[in-house]
Amino acid sequence: MRAAAALLLTLLLSLGVAACGDDDEGTTAGEEGGAGAIVSNPENGDVTLTVGSKNFTEQIVLGEVYAQALEAAGYEVKKRLNLGSETVAREAVKSGQISGYPEYASTALTSFFEVDPEKVPADATEAYEEAKADFEEEGLTAFPPTPFASANAVGTLKKTAEERDLETVSDLEGQSQEMTLYGSPECRQRIDCLAGLEQYYDLKFKKFVPVDIGLRYTVLDNNQADLSILFTTDAQLAAEEDKYVILEDDKEVFPAGNVIWVTTPEVVEEAGPDYEATITQVQEGLTLKVMQELDARVELEKEPAAEVAAEYLESAGYTG
Amino acid sequence: MSAAAAALPLAAAGEVGEGFFRERSADTRPCQATDALFCFGWARDNIGEYVTPAIEHVELVAISVVVGFAIAFALSLLAHRNAWLRPPLLGATGVLYTIPSIAFFFLLLPITGFGRDSAVIALSAYTLQIIYRNTMTGLANVSPSVKDAARGMGLTERQILWRVELPLATPEIVAGLRIATVSTVALATLAFFIGAGGLGEPIYEFITFKTNIIIAGGLAMAIAVAFDAILLLAQRRATPWRRAAAQ
């Protein structure tokens, strides 16, 4: 019964595939095995690393980038991407379900360590040092940050912003009580989200509706949300400048964060020096522009995150 | 790919070349970056991504229905012999049927944990009542005169059950199995919540992308239809006398 169903399905799928040619475009380029290439070390083959990530596009792309880099370095790699929010991911590292995951230094400081948003260092290295020290207190550790930083942002349609004369988040004062805000479920308790808007901007909204992060532009498009929590690295912002705007975070409640790799000293010990070296090496090319490009390929062009990550590794000369 | 590499200036390690960045404007946007209902080009290029979830889905349903059938069938035989078991069994399977699968998954989480086990237990528990009920109805519908005739021919009660009653009840039993299977295919789209994979996973991954939802949802429905057809064919082959009677 199972075999027959599988057969039928395969048949169905192959028909779909056979109906057309392969029109992959060769969009990537890079040197093969250049100076920056990740070198596979056979000694790493005995070590299994489980790469985790949170539950949205950028995180899944990052998870793939790190997983493929570690694989290139010779490690046995498993993936547990799309875990959930930061709290779920942190628990997963602590319990050993995953070896590590990418976290924004700002999120770590504000969500985990209750640092006031205005006290989050603007300098990437300082923020990293502070987060690392805090992580170490709870038995975790972190590797140095990526070049790019991302932050939550309050976004709206350009026409809403024009109608209501909105440029900054503070401009919402007096208007927010008649506006509906959409954000991820955990937004309710995050300082760089609803909790911060209430606490630092003193804003009250007509309604806050928690929805899946993937719906953050859909709810604006359908005129259901007046305001929606977006990410500054979102591809949609660059691709549709005439449609969406971000309100300036004038009270600096939504600090930008560079990504740091959160792991445990035990894993570092077991995996050896290539672990940190590979992570920091592969993220060197992750500038804001590159990260936006990678996000766009998944979010807009709906390419599989694994492929997009592989294209990055190859184009940047990390893999042959 | 190497041809393209030669044409572009070599980038420093860790830097992607300028050619890496795509032009994006309203006119050059591919279908999948728009609000379109269905993007055939994307579907064609990405259908391969659905093979593993679809196979997982088929496996999950097959295992759950087989387990559910084994238990429900055994319960039916017990209840067939012991009438006093019928009300409690109907009640118990009814409760299992009524508990929404997604709640059932997470009720099992502290006991059987994250993964396929919890999904199989919840889904097979859901099928019990449907299969049990139909089997009991099928057995009850066998006319007493047929059983008397069998007794007259010297068959033991056990032989009557296996050679007369169950074959005659087969259409009802398969009807129950078909309903249970088709419903389980639909419910199994929720199994990814408990980490059991299946077609719910791709649906959830691009939850705003209609093409994706249509492909994954369509595959689930196709799997349901395929299972249904297979069961119907199997029943026709197992009960040739019904065809003879029809002719």
Add this chain to the structure above:
Amino acid sequence: MAEGGGAVSAALALAAPPLASFQGAVEFIFTPQSSSVTGGKTVGGLEQVVELTLTQLEVTFLALALALAVALPIGLYLGHRGTGELLAVGLGNAGRAIPELALIAFMAAAIGVGLLNVTIALAILGIPPILTNAFVGVRQVDRASVDAARGMGMSELEVLRKVELPLAVPTLMTGVRGATINIVATATIAPLAGVLTLGDFIINRNVYGDDGVLAGAILVALLALALELSLAGLQRALTSKGLKVSIA
């Protein structure tokens, strides 16, 4: 003796994590608390439980009402006329194959999130079983009773209302119960489309932690069982007395 005690305590140790989990879930239902994942904000507690339960009931009843409004007239009419069997029965079979998650996700993506859209999506799940059972219920009414009613001078509408409908109630109610179970179950994933039902506890472990997830599962299960029991009671009350005697 010592061996027996060892076995008991081993069994207890094995059962301890589940027991502790269920205890945590029960606490979550009654008292607001800050679980390990909430970063200071308290969640859960009776007030929130009641609010989410009411929303789940609201969206369930709205969807059920919509499904009844669409399916009942069509099913009764087709059954009375004795036509459209293929449509009525085929729809019932096809309805079972609709994947709940895909339906909710598609509605959210195509027309947006919110109560109205979720109601429509859930009603789509409720229509097939009600329509099929209304059809079958009317169809199986003894033709002799129908002819007798016509002979007594009843209009077609009266025949349907006074003879066919009462006799079809048991079958029809079976369809309504099936529809309700499926609707209330699927309403659990409504938070994916912006409607906060008890499923919020289950789906958003991010916010509520493991206690919340388990509490949500318990509450959803209890809600579905309570609905099913009330409908079974309603079915018994609606079944005409003569019919009950004849069944007994």
